[in-house]
Amino acid sequence: MSSLSRTTFASLIFGFSFLYLPLIFTAIFAFSDAELAGVWTHFSLKWFKAILNDEDLLIATFTSIRIAGISATVSIILGTLAAAATMNTPRGKYDGYNFLKRIILLPIMIPEIITGFSILMLFMVIESMFGWPKERGILVVAAGHSVASVAYVYATVSSSLASLDQSMGESAINLGAKPIHVFFHITVPLSWRAIVSGWFLAFILSFDDLVIASFLTGPGTSTLPIVIFSNIRVGVTPTINAFVTVFVVITIILASIVYFRTLCLKGRRKGRSATR
Amino acid sequence: MSKKVVGFFLFITLLIVILQWKVKDDYSGEVVNVYGWYGIIPREIFNDFEKETGIKVRYDFYDNNEMLEAKLLSTNNGYDIVFPSFIPYASRQLLMGIYSKLNRKLIPNIKNIDGIITSKFGANGGDVQFLVPLFWGxxxxxxxxxxxxxxxxxxxxxxxxxxxxxxxxxxxxxxxxxxxxxxxxxxxxxxxxxxxxxxxxxxxxxxxxxxxxxxxxxxxxxxxxxxxxxxxxxxxxxxxxxxxxxxxxxxxxxxxxxxxxxxxxxxxTGILWIDCLGVPKKAPNKRNAYLLINYLLSPEVAAKITNHSGILVNLPAALPLINAEIVTKKDICQSDPEVLEGLxxxxxxxxxxxxxxxxxxxxxxxxxxxxxxxxxxx
CATH class of the missing domain: 3.40.190.10 (Periplasmic binding protein-like II)
Incomplete structure (x- = not known):
């Protein structure tokens, strides 16, 4: 700490409070007894009990997890394949590939509201032509989310692939390996961290999305953001605060587990290299 | 390292299988798809209806009438019951021919809806053949x-x-x-x-x-x-x-x-507003929708809604079952016919x-x- 000057320390505090004060306030009001969020009366845990009785919220959470799981998985498969295809080509061989890379990243630039609307149009057209999908279910929403998140997965995975030594793949091919073997035995194992983090990124993007979902949802697919948003009409109850608090706590616990595991692994590795 | 990758992909496959299996589960059996406001109808009512009839209620939420209208106008939205506000939304949707004519034989409880609110509803372009003016305020x-x-x-x-x-x-x-x-x-x-x-x-x-x-x-x-x-x-x-x-x-x-x-x-200078119940023309489970509407129109169930959310129901028979806390607030639960007529x-x-x-x-x-x-x- 001594190395930090006072101004650095102050800006550090400012930066972190900017990031986390909203969450802290949300969490504080989760323990209030009042019927409305943002009003403090006295301490109570009743809103945490209320979560368990709020079936709508729980069903929506489960729906959101399902949609996010499917969409993250679909986009990780598509995104990784796209990254491998565009990054593994020998440089200069296909000029078109540079163009392709830009095209894949384009959905990041397109506003979500346009993505949502166009996917809705697409499904309406498909439905009038083939009679499928009969109902806008979970798969339709997941498909919509995948479209939006493939680009993010591609960005994550391809940046990790760019740092790989290309000669490994090239020498494997020289020794007679098929490209698919290169993909499964070299590309994927070397970039699995990026793939996993891409999966979680896509999961969170889908879990958090309101715009695309509100275009695409049909019966039985109200996602968590939609429920929270429509909750506002009747005045936000502290159930939402309590729910958010539980979520943040779970996230913090998971993140710390990962962090400490990495610390342990690093320590073990250091120990190993010291004995050598 | 390769084991981890295999493990990860196995995990993903497992996840897809589990998620898919749950999805399939949801589509089987009798359902009725309801699209409504959050917090108006308590979940218990749907659970009771499920127990009584075996029809599963899937309840989805919107937060404004425009959202509902957009869904109604796009083809094949899949909803069986919706709750549009009467003016200006349901009144113009009625003219567009979005709603199907209610099968009153399957909704015997529709006789419970009567009185000044319904007549005002009719006088302003509402049609009880298509919409049920259930909530008001x-x-x-x-x-x-x-x-x-x-x-x-x-x-x-x-x-x-x-x-x-x-x-x-x-x-x-x-x-x-x-x-x-x-x-x-x-x-x-x-x-x-x-x-x-x-x-x-x-x-x-x-x-x-x-x-x-x-x-x-x-x-x-x-x-x-x-x-x-x-x-x-x-x-x-x-x-x-x-x-x-x-x-x-x-x-x-x-x-x-x-x-x-x-x-x-x-x-x-008071205003009267009405929220209706409607069945879209393309509703896939119309019979179940009528059954649920009939269930909601019984005085006991309607009174439960009012006691839960404070929204008034257009059922004179439900009035004795509503909490005194609401009924005694004269301006909230207005029952003077002269005042109602003047809104x-x-x-x-x-x-x-x-x-x-x-x-x-x-x-x-x-x-x-x-x-x-x-x-x-x-």
């Missing part, structure tokens, strides 16, 4: 009694005078004045307040309304219908124009924050909707001289 003035009586001593709040008189609203202004989000909740009573003639819904009348409201504009601190409850309770505003069910909810929680919230329905029901004509929306949004953003007035000055 009024638009009036909700206020923080302590603050308002301090600012305007001796004043009885019983008309829009308190908000439309510049000497009065200017005193309330520092403590917050909230107006409705939609023009539909403010123009009709303004027009009535100005004692304009009935029936004339031409732009000239609304021009006068806007010209009149322009004077009040500097003293409005907020345009919101949804946050009225928390605004009143947190002290952001001391007076608000809003719906009676929201006002009731604010009153219900006002004791906890040590505030005295009151609601008054101006006798001659206004929005500005229904569809032709000037676009102009009104434009003028209202300019009014809200405080662009002086709304377009309607500009045209008038030309």
């Amino acid at each position: 009024t638009i009036g003035i909700a206020y923080n009694k302590k603050v308002v009586s301090q600012l305007l001593p001796g004043e009885t709040i019983d008309s829009y005078d308190v908000l439309f008189d510049l000497s009065k609203i200017s005193k309330l202004f520092p403590y917050g004045v909230s107006f409705p989000e939609e023009y539909i909740d403010i123009l009709p009573q303004t027009r009535k307040f100005l004692q304009l003639k009935h029936g004339g819904e031409s732009v000239t009348d609304f021009q006068e309304c806007f010209r009149f409201l322009e004077k009040v504009r500097p003293y409005i601190t907020k345009f919101s219908s949804t946050t009225m409850i928390s605004d009143l309770l947190s002290g952001d505003v001391c007076i608000a124009i809003g719906a009676s069910d929201n006002a009731y909810r604010a009153m219900r929680s006002s004791k906890a924050v040590d505030k005295d919230i009151q609601y008054t329905l101006p006798k001659k 206004t029901m929005g500005c229904a004509r569809a032709e000037n909707t676009r102009e009104l929306i434009k003028a209202w949004s300019q009014y809200k953003t405080n662009t002086h001289h709304t377009s309607i007035n500009k045209e008038a000055s030309k």
Whole structure:
């Protein structure tokens, strides 16, 4: 700490409070007894009990997890394949590939509201032509989310692939390996961290999305953001605060587990290299 | 490292299988898809209906009528029951032919719906063959009694005078004045307040309304219908124009924050609003929808809805079963036929909707001289 000057320390505090004060306030009001969020009366845990009785919220959470799981998985498969295809080509061989890379990243630039609307149009057209999908279910929403998140997965995975030594793949091919073997035995194992983090990124993007979902949802697919948003009409109850608090706590616990595991692994590795 | 990759992909495959299996599970059996507001109908009612009939209720939420309308207009939305607000939404959707004719044989309880609200519904372009006017309420003035009586001593709040008189609203202004989000909740009573003639819904009348409201504009601190409850309770505003069910909810929680919230329905300038039940033409499970509507129209179930959310149901038979806490609040649960008869029901004509929306949004953003007035000055 001594190395930090006072101004650095102050800006550090400012930066972190900017990031986390909203969450802290949300969490504080989760323990209030009042019927409305943002009003403090006295301490109570009743809103945490209320979560368990709020079936709508729980069903929506489960729906959101399902949609996010499917969409993250679909986009990780598509995104990784796209990254491998565009990054593994020998440089200069296909000029078109540079163009392709830009095209894949384009959905990041397109506003979500346009993505949502166009996917809705697409499904309406498909439905009038083939009679499928009969109902806008979970798969339709997941498909919509995948479209939006493939680009993010591609960005994550391809940046990790760019740092790989290309000669490994090239020498494997020289020794007679098929490209698919290169993909499964070299590309994927070397970039699995990026793939996993891409999966979680896509999961969170889908879990958090309101715009695309509100275009695409049909019966039985109200996602968590939609429920929270429509909750506002009747005045936000502290159930939402309590729910958010539980979520943040779970996230913090998971993140710390990962962090400490990495610390342990690093320590073990250091120990190993010291004995050598 | 390779083991980890295999493990990860196995995990993903497993996940897909589990998720897919659950999805399949949801589509089997008898269902009815309901699309409605959050927090109006408690889950227990649907669970009871499920136990009684074996029909699974899938309940989805929207937070505004525009969302619902967009879904209704897009083909094959899959919903069986929707809850549109009557004016201006359901009334124009009725003209578009979105709703299917109700099979009244399967809804014997529809006889419970009767009285002044239903006749007013019919008189304003509603059709009970297609829509069930189930929920209703009024638009009036909700206020923080302590603050308002301090600012305007001796004043009885019983008309829009308190908000439309510049000497009065200017005193309330520092403590917050909230107006409705939609023009539909403010123009009709303004027009009535100005004692304009009935029936004339031409732009000239609304021009006068806007010209009149322009004077009040500097003293409005907020345009919101949804946050009225928390605004009143947190002290952001001391007076608000809003719906009676929201006002009731604010009153219900006002004791906890040590505030005295009151609601008054101006006798001659009050607005009546109705939320209906409708079955879209393309509803896949119409029979189940009728069964659920019939279930909701039984007095016991309807009273449960009112007791849960404070929204009134248009079933005279349910009145004895409603909590005294709601019934005793005369202005919230208005039952005087004379007063009900005198309530206004929005500005229904569809032709000037676009102009009104434009003028209202300019009014809200405080662009002086709304377009309607500009045209008038030309």
